[in-house]
Amino acid sequence: MTVTPKETVVPFAVHGEGTGVLQTLTAAGDAGHVFQADAYPAFGGADSAPSPLFYAIGALTSCNQVTASLVAKGLGIRLGRWTFDARGDLDTAVLVGGAEGNANFDRVEVRVTVETDATEEQFAELVSETARRCPVTQLFERSGLELVNDWTRAELPPAV
Structure with a gap:
């Protein structure tokens, strides 16, 4: 049986990959926006991207x-x-x-x-x-x- 979502449902999906606490994320969709997340040094990061x-x-x-x-x-x-x-x-x-x-x-x-x-x-x-x-x-x-x-x-x- 296939589950069909409501017509008004829009999926939001993100794929993430990383090491340590730095992660590169790619938003699903035609634009494929890429962004990064890191952490403050006190949390184990290098503060190279927003937390x-x-x-x-x-x-x-x-x-x-x-x-x-x-x-x-x-x-x-x-x-x-x-x-x-x-x-x-x-x-x-x-x-x-x-x-x-x-x-x-x-x-x-x-x-x-x-x-x-x-x-x-x-x-x-x-x-x-x-x-x-x-x-x-x-x-x-x-x-x-x-x-x-x-x-x-x-x-x-x-x-x-």
């Missing part, structure tokens, strides 16, 4: 931008320039020392500013719908960490 933890935080910000762009289209609002500042606080006692507990981030804070022509009400809906629909936000929220998601609306400059 997987930076990729996790970066995935959160970029997925929010992609999701919000889809939500904005449905709301009929325009978005302009984005800025993100994100930080994850990780107690390394479990990761490095093998202590009992949760190896997850304790807290992740995301501060977002986006230019938009949205009203305050539309902006509030943009933020809440983005949080609900963003796969990476949901991954973080459902992991049990404290997630601070603070969005600021900036005026969209007039079109030239």
Whole structure:
């Protein structure tokens, strides 16, 4: 029996190879994007590429931008320039020392500013719908960490 996925399912696949803690990853698909992940020297790496933890935080910000762009289209609002500042606080006692507990981030804070022509009400809906629909936000929220998601609306400059 062949299992057929839902028509709306899009697979995301990555192939990784490496030695030590350095890994080269290739994203499946026509573009075949290649990227690397390494670790800080304290974690056994050479810091020659971003840590997987930076990729996790970066995935959160970029997925929010992609999701919000889809939500904005449905709301009929325009978005302009984005800025993100994100930080994850990780107690390394479990990761490095093998202590009992949760190896997850304790807290992740995301501060977002986006230019938009949205009203305050539309902006509030943009933020809440983005949080609900963003796969990476949901991954973080459902992991049990404290997630601070603070969005600021900036005026969209007039079109030239």
